[in-house]
Amino acid sequence: xxxxxxxxxxxxxxxxxxxxxxxxxxxxxxxxxxxxxxxxxxxxxxxxxxxxxxxxxxxxxxxxxxxxxxxxxxxxxxxxxxxxxxxxxxxxxxxxxxxxxxxxxxxxxxxxxxxxxxxxxxxxxxxxxxxxxxxxxxxxxxxxxxxxxxxxxxxxxxxxxxxxxxxxxxxxxxxxxxxxxxxxxxxxxxxxxxxxxxxxxxxxxxxxxxxxxxxxxxxxxxxxxxxxxxxxxxxxxxxxxxxxxxxxxxxxxxxxxxxxxxxxxxxxxxxxxxxxxxxxxxxxxxxxxxxxxxxxxxxxxxxxxxxxxxxxxxxxxxxxxxxxxxxxxxxxxxxxxxxxxxxxxxxxxxxxxxxxxxxxxxxxxxxxxxxxxxxxxxxxxxxxxxxxxxxxxxxxxxxxxxxxxxxxxxxxxxxxxxxxxxxxxxxxxxxxxxxxxxxxxxxxxx
Ligand code: IMP
Numbered sequence: 001x002x003x004x005x006x007x008x009x010x011x012x013x014x015x016x017x018x019x020x021x022x023x024x025x026x027x028x029x030x031x032x033x034x035x036x037x038x039x040x041x042x043x044x045x046x047x048x049x050x051x052x053x054x055x056x057x058x059x060x061x062x063x064x065x066x067x068x069x070x071x072x073x074x075x076x077x078x079x080x081x082x083x084x085x086x087x088x089x090x091x092x093x094x095x096x097x098x099x100x101x102x103x104x105x106x107x108x109x110x111x112x113x114x115x116x117x118x119x120x121x122x123x124x125x126x127x128x129x130x131x132x133x134x135x136x137x138x139x140x141x142x143x144x145x146x147x148x149x150x151x152x153x154x155x156x157x158x159x160x161x162x163x164x165x166x167x168x169x170x171x172x173x174x175x176x177x178x179x180x181x182x183x184x185x186x187x188x189x190x191x192x193x194x195x196x197x198x199x200x201x202x203x204x205x206x207x208x209x210x211x212x213x214x215x216x217x218x219x220x221x222x223x224x225x226x227x228x229x230x231x232x233x234x235x236x237x238x239x240x241x242x243x244x245x246x247x248x249x250x251x252x253x254x255x256x257x258x259x260x261x262x263x264x265x266x267x268x269x270x271x272x273x274x275x276x277x278x279x280x281x282x283x284x285x286x287x288x289x290x291x292x293x294x295x296x297x298x299x300x301x302x303x304x305x306x307x308x309x310x311x312x313x314x315x316x317x318x319x320x321x322x323x324x325x326x327x328x329x330x331x332x333x334x335x336x337x338x339x340x341x342x343x344x345x346x347x348x349x350x351x352x353x354x355x356x357x358x359x360x361x362x363x364x365x366x367x368x369x370x371x372x373x374x375x376x377x378x379x380x381x382x383x384x385x386x387x388x389x390x391x392x393x394x395x396x397x398x399x400x401x402x403x404x405x406x407x408x409x410x411x412x413x414x415x416x417x418x419x420x421x422x423x424x425x426x427x428x429x430x431x432x433x434x435x436x437x438x439x440x441x442x443x444x445x446x
Contacts, residue, residue, distance in 0.1 A: 001214040001215065001216055002216055002259045002260060002433045002434070003211065003216070003217040003218075003219070003257050003258050003259050003260075004023060004027075004216075004217070004218050004219065004258075004259060004260040004261070004262060004432075004433055005219040005221065005244045005247045005258060005260070005261045005262070005324075006019055006020050006023065006218065006219065006220055006221055006262050006264060006330075007221040007224070007225065007242060007243060007244050007247075007261065007262070007263055007264070007320075007324050007326075008221055008222075008223060008224025008225060008227075008242060008263075008264055009224065009225055009263035009264060009265040009316075009317060009320035009321075009324070009326065009329065010224050010225065010226060010265050010266065010269055010270070010271075010313075010316065010320070011224050011226045011227060011233075011269070011270065011271035011272075011275075011277070012222075012223040012224040012226075012227050012238075012242075012271075012272070013040075013224070013266075013270055013272065013298075013300070013301075013307060014224055014264040014265055014266050014332060015264055015266060015330075015332030015333055015418055016041065016220065016221065016222075016264045017041030017042055017043045017052065017057050018042075018043065018044075018332060018418055018421070018423075018426075019262065019264050019330045019332070019416060019418070020041075020056075020057055020058070020218060020220045021043045021045075021057050021060065021423065022416070022423065022426060023218055023262075023432070023433070024057065024058040024060070024061055024064065024218060025061065026216055026433075027058060027064065027216045027217065027218035028064065028065065028210060028215035028216050028217065029058075029064065029065040029066075029067060029206070029207060029210045029215060029216070029217045029218070030056040030057070030058025030059075030064055030065070030066050030067070030217075030218045030220055031056065031067040031069050031203075031207060031217060031218065031219050031220065031247075031251050032054070032055075032056050032067065032068055032069060032072055032220050032222065033069040033071045033072065033219055033220075033221070033246060033247045033249075033250030033251040034069075034071045034072060034221070034222060034223075034240035034241055034242055034246050034247075034250040035072060035073070035132065035222035035223055035238060035240050035242065036053075036054060036072055036073035036074060036075060036078075036105055036130060036131075036132050036135065037053045037054050037074075037075045037078040037079075037105070037128075037130045037131075037132075037302070038053075038127075038128040038130045038132045038222070038223070038238060038302060039052070039053055039054070039222035039223065039302065040052075040053055040300060040301025040302035040303075041053075041057055041222070041301070042301055042421075043057050043060060044421040044422050044423070045060060045422075045423060046423075047089075048089070050086070050089075051301055052082070053078060053082055053301075053302060054068060054072070054074060054075070054078060054079050054082055055068070055079070055082055055083060055086065055096070056068070056220055057220070058095075058218065058220075059086060059091055059092075059093070059095070059096065060091065062092050063092075063094075063095060064095050065095045065097060065206065065210070066095050066096050066097065067097045067098075067099070067203045067206065067207065067251070068096075068097070068098045068099060068102060068203070069099050069102065069203055069204075069207075069250050069251040069252065070099040070101040070102050070203065070204065070250065070251070070252050071102070071240065071241070071246065071249055071250020071251065071252075072099070072102045072103075072250065073102065073103045073104070073105050073131075073132060073135040073136060073139070073240075074098065074102050074103070074104055074105065074147060075104070075105035075110075075130065075131060076104060076105075076150065076189065076192035076193070076195075076196060077192065078105075078130075079098075079196065080192065080195055080196070083096070093199070096199050097199055097201055097203050097206055098147055098196060098199040098200050098201070098203070099147060099200075099201075099202070099203040099204070099252075100146065100147050100148040100151075100200050100201060100202060100203075101146050101147070101148065102146065102147050103135055103136070103138070103139045103144045103145065103146055103147075104135070104144070104145045104146065104147055104149070104150060104189070105130070105131040105132070105135045106131075106135070106145055106185065106189070107180060107185060108134070108163075108164070108167040108171070108180055109131030109134040109135045109138070110129070110130070110131040111171065111177065111180075112131070112134045112167070112170065112171075112175075113127055113129050113130065113131045113132065113133055113134050114129045115171070115174075115175040115177060116133070116134070117129065119174075119175070124274060125235060125236055125237075125273060125274055125275070126236070126272065126273025126274040126275075126305075127238075127273065128273075128300075128302050128303050129303075130302065132238060132239050132240070133238075133239045135239075136239035136240060137239070138163075143162075143163055143166075145159055145160075145163075145189075147193075147196065147200055148200070149193075150189050150190065150192055150193025150196065151193045151197055151200065153186075153190050156186055156189060156190060156193075157186055160182040160185055160186050161182055163182075164180055164181075164182035164185065165182070167180065168180060203251075203252065204251065204252030204253065207251055207252065207253055208253065211253070211257050217257075219247040219251060219258075221242045221243075221244075221246070221247065222240075222242060223238050223240070223242040224242055225242065225243055225263075225316075225319070225320040225323055225324060226271075226316060226320075227242060228240075228241055228242050228243045228246070228323070229241055230243075231243055231323045231364060232364070233275045233276055233364065233366065233369055234364070234366060235366070236273065236274050236275025236276070236366075237275075243323050243324050244258075244261045244323075244324040244325060244326075245324075259433070260327050260328075260432070260433055261324050261325055261326050261327055262326065262327065262328055262329070262330060262415070262416075262432050263320050263321065263324055263326040263328075263329045263330070263412075264329070264330045264332060265312070265317060265320070265329055265330070265331055265332070266312075266331070266332050266333045266336075267312060267331050267332065267333050267334040267336065267337055267402075267406075268289050268309065268310065268311055268312050268333070268336065268337065268343075269309070269310045269311065269312055269313055269316075270289075270298050270307040270308060270309050270310075271307065271308045271310075272300045272303065272305050272307050272308070273305075276366070276369050276370040276372075277308055277310060278310075278313060278315075278316075278346065278349065278372050278373060278374045279310035279311040279312070279313045279344075279346045279374050280308050280309070280310040281309060281310045281311065285309075286308070286309045286310070288339070288340065289309035289310070289336060290306060290307065290309050291336055292306070311343070311344040311345060311346055311374070311376065312344075312345045312346065312406060313345075313346040313374065314345055314346060314347050314406065314409035314410055315346060315347070315348060315349055315358070315359070315360065315361050315372075315374075316361065317329075317406070317409060317410035318360060318361075318409070318410050318411060319360075319361045319364070320410075321410050321411055321412055326412050327412065327432075328412050328413045328414070328415040328416075328430070328432050328435065329406075329407075329410065329412055329413070329414050329415065329416075330414075330415060330416035330417070330418065330432065331403060331406065331414050331416070331417050331418070332417075332418040333418060334386055334395075334399065334403070334417055334418065334419050335385070335386045335387050335419045335420055335425075337381065337382075337399075337402075338381075338382065338383070338384065338385050338386055338387075339381075339383065340381040340383075341380075341381050341383065342378050342379060342380055342381050343378070343379050343381050343402060344376040344377065344378050344379070345376065345377050345379070345402075345405060345406065345409065346374035346375065346376055347359075347375055347376070347377050347409060348374075348375040349361070349362075349372035349373065349374060349375065350372070350373050350374075350375055351368075351371050351372060352371050352372075352373050353371050357375065358372070377405070379398065379401065379402055379405070380398050381398060382395075382396035382397075382398035382399045382402075384396045384399075386399055386419045387419050387420040387425055388419075389419055389427060390424075390426075390427060391427060392417070392427060392429050394427075395417075395427070403417065413429070413430060413435070414429060415428070415429055415430045415431070415432035415435060416428055416429065416432055417429065
C-alpha cells in the first residue's frame with residue numbers, strides 16, 4: 001500500500017497527467033484535491049487523446065474510484081459536459097465521487113473573473129477566466145454555494161436570494177454589466193444538482209475507509225508550486241493550494257497517511273498567464289521550445305494560449321523540493337530538447353539591483369523575485385531522438401549528463417523521464433513509489 005501525492009514543481013502544465021496516468025495503474029483511488037476547470041490534463045492512450053479539466057484521469061481505468069475532493073471548485077456545467085464527452089467515448093462513471101462540500105462555480109463567478117481581469121488592465125493576472133478566483137473568494141467570505149446546496153431546493157433559493165442581489169450591485173455599478181436573475185440560476189443549478197446527485201457523497205470518508213482497507217491512493221495536483229496561493233509568485237497565482245500540503249486540506253485527510261510526494265517538472269520550463277519567469281526565452285529559442293505545430297506544442301489545454309517558454313530553473317526546482325517535501329522527480333518532455341545544439345540550466349540568480357548572487361531563491365515576495373536574473377550553466381545538446389529510449393542507458397550520453405545535473409542541482413532523484421506523449425514513451429529510472437526514501441540531512445541541498 002502507498003499513498004502518493006503528485007504535484008507540479010513549476011508553473012503548471014508540467015505533464016502531470018502523464019505521470020498520474022502511469023501511477024494510476026496501481027492506484028485504487030485517484031483524488032483531485034484543488035482547483036477546478038482551470039486545469040487541463042492531456043493523456044494519450046491507444047484509444048486516443050483525452051483532455052481532462054475537472055475529472056481525475058484515473059477514470060481511464062475501469063474500476064478505480066475517482067474523487068473530486070472538497071478542496072475543489074466545480075463548475076457543474078463544465079463537469080457535466082466533460083463527463084458526457086467521456087461517457088460517449090465509452091468510459092465508465094461507476095467509480096466517480098464528488099464531494100458534497102466542494103464549492104460550486106456559479107455564473108456570476110465566471111462573469112466577475114472576466115470583468116476583474118479586464119479592469120486590472122496592465123496589472124492583469126492572465127487567469128483562465130474559469131471563475132476560479134471569485135469562487136474561492138466567496139468560499140473564504142462564507143458566501144459560497146457548495147455542491148450539497150444544489151441538492152436542496154429551499155437552501156439554494158435562500159442563499160441565492162441573498163447572494164445574487166449583492167453580485168448584481170457589482171455587475172451593474174462597478175462593471176456596467178447586466179444583472180442576473182436569481183430565479184433562473186436557481187432553476188438551472190437545481191437541474192445540475194439533480195444530474196450530479198448520484199455522484200455526491202462524503203469523499204473524505206471514502207478516502208479514509210480506503211486507507212483502512214490498505215488501498216493505494218493517488219492525489220493528483222493541478223496547476224503547480226509556483227502558482228500556489230501562499231507559496232507561488234503572488235499575485236500571479238491561482239487561488240488554491242496546488243502544493244503537497246494542499247492535498248491534505250483539499251482531500252480531507254491527515255498528513256500521516258502520505259507515503260510519498262513526487263514532483264513533476266518539464267525538462268525546460270513554461271508558464272501561461274502573467275508574472276515573473278526568470279529563465280523565459282524570447283525569439284528563436286522560445287519558438288523552438290514552444291514547438292508550435294507539433295502535437296505536443298506548448299499551447300494551454302484549457303485556454304489555447306501559447307505558453308511562455310524558457311530553460312530549466314534549478315533554483316525554483318530546489319524551492320519546489322523544499323515547499324513540497326519532494327521525494328523524487330519526474331522529468332517530462334525531454335524529447336523537446338532533442339534538436340538543440342546546446343541546452344542551459346539556471347543554477348543561481350543575480351539580483352539586478354544589487355549584483356548579489358543567490359544560489360537559493362531569496363524570497364518569493366514579488367518585489368524581490370522579479371529582480372532575479374538567471375545565472376546559467378550551458379551544456380552541449382545531444383542532437384539525437386530520445387523518443388524510442390526505454391532505459392536511462394539508452395539515452396544519449398549528453399542527455400544522461402543533463403538529467404544527472406538536474407538531479408544534483410535539485411537534490412532529489414529523477415525517478416521517471418518522459419520522452420514522448422504516449423504511455424510507453426517513458427523511462428523508469430527508479431521505482432518512484434518504493435525506491436529509497438529521501439532522508440533530510442544537514443547537507444541536503446535546498
Ligand atoms: P486562474 O487559476 O484561472 O485564476 O488563473 C491564475 C493563474 O494561474 C494564471 O496565470 C493562469 O494562467 C494560471 N493557471 C491556472 N490553471 C493553470 C493550469 O492548469 N496550468 C497552467 N497555468 C494555470
